[in-house]
Amino acid sequence: MVGVGRTIDWTDGAVVIVDQCALPAEHRLLRLETVTELIGAIQRLAVRGAPALGAAGALGVALAARAHDGDAGAVRADAERLATARPTAVNLRWGVERALAKLPGGTEAVLAEALTLLDEDVRVNREASGHAARLLLDRCERRPLRLLTHCNTGRLAAVDWGTALGVVRHLHAARQLEYVLADETRPLLQGARLTAWELAQEKIPYRLLPDSAAAAAMARGLVDAVVVGADRIAANGDTANKIGTYAVALAAARHGLPFVVVAPSSTVDGELPDGGAIVLEQRAPEEVTHVAGTLVAPEGAEAFNPAFDVTPVDLITAVVTEHGVVAGSAR
Numbered sequence: 001m002v003g004v005g006r007t008i009d010w011t012d013g014a015v016v017i018v019d020q021c022a023l024p025a026e027h028r029l030l031r032l033e034t035v036t037e038l039i040g041a042i043q044r045l046a047v048r049g050a051p052a053l054g055a056a057g058a059l060g061v062a063l064a065a066r067a068h069d070g071d072a073g074a075v076r077a078d079a080e081r082l083a084t085a086r087p088t089a090v091n092l093r094w095g096v097e098r099a100l101a102k103l104p105g106g107t108e109a110v111l112a113e114a115l116t117l118l119d120e121d122v123r124v125n126r127e128a129s130g131h132a133a134r135l136l137l138d139r140c141e142r143r144p145l146r147l148l149t150h151c152n153t154g155r156l157a158a159v160d161w162g163t164a165l166g167v168v169r170h171l172h173a174a175r176q177l178e179y180v181l182a183d184e185t186r187p188l189l190q191g192a193r194l195t196a197w198e199l200a201q202e203k204i205p206y207r208l209l210p211d212s213a214a215a216a217a218m219a220r221g222l223v224d225a226v227v228v229g230a231d232r233i234a235a236n237g238d239t240a241n242k243i244g245t246y247a248v249a250l251a252a253a254r255h256g257l258p259f260v261v262v263a264p265s266s267t268v269d270g271e272l273p274d275g276g277a278i279v280l281e282q283r284a285p286e287e288v289t290h291v292a293g294t295l296v297a298p299e300g301a302e303a304f305n306p307a308f309d310v311t312p313v314d315l316i317t318a319v320v321t322e323h324g325v326v327a328g329s330a331r
């Protein structure tokens, strides 16, 4: 059920999500009854995070199948609008296509596939984050661990549990975590608003830091390892993730710290040989020139606001999915 553990689910013919734009001030649910409403929620990041986008894509096809019952052309047109709502996370199109493949079996078959995908997401991310937690315990001597993370990769970025933050949950449960250093993650502050909220909810020790302080934290010996999520992983292991991830990887390499990417295998795009071809979403300048709706730059200031960057695999210790380590120097 949404809110209790799940970030996104299907309730009485609608997609119901936790409205991530309202957090941390308010934990409220949004009921989305049409594909257009769902696309709007995806594009304003009310629902966000690669695995959660996969679930949204699949459930969105169920909405389309119900709305256009019997009109496969109309369903496919809505499915394409969904799949292109945000370009970088491969999971969105993957979820759409998973559900669309069941369309010949009818509306209920599409919904059944989408609900199966949601259940899978939780299991797969628990497995992937479990592998990554064990890898970090193998590679890091110090106990308990002090992890730095970027953006939000917890249950809010998935159906439940999460990827990199799933590692934190495993380690915390095993009493092997001292604290988390969470990058605020400008400009949309997924770390400050969402990761901090998740960790506070579970009384997991954390400190928030400006993105610009991540390298300094490593230089001061405050970090044992870095763990992040992913939005699209190329066949060679190059990884697209939230803007700022590449800088964190450079700093981790400089300080000889493990840098681990955790994602479900649905985030791997085997058709891309390397990260050079990953489409990186560019977002509105206002996300940079304004803070909480207040202009903080000169009127008319231009901005460079890519939502993602690519970390080359040579800076990644391990890319870990439910299948274990699939790329990186730890293979």
Ligand SMILES: CSC[C@H]1O[C@H](OP(=O)(O)O)[C@H](O)[C@@H]1O
Binding pocket: 045, 048, 049, 050, 051, 150, 151, 152, 153, 154, 157, 158, 162, 163, 164, 190, 228, 229, 230, 231, 241, 242, 243, 307
């Ligand atoms: C569990 S992967 C989450 C992944 O998605 C985030 O992007 P966004 O907040 O724009 O959806 C970020 O890249 C996270 O690492």
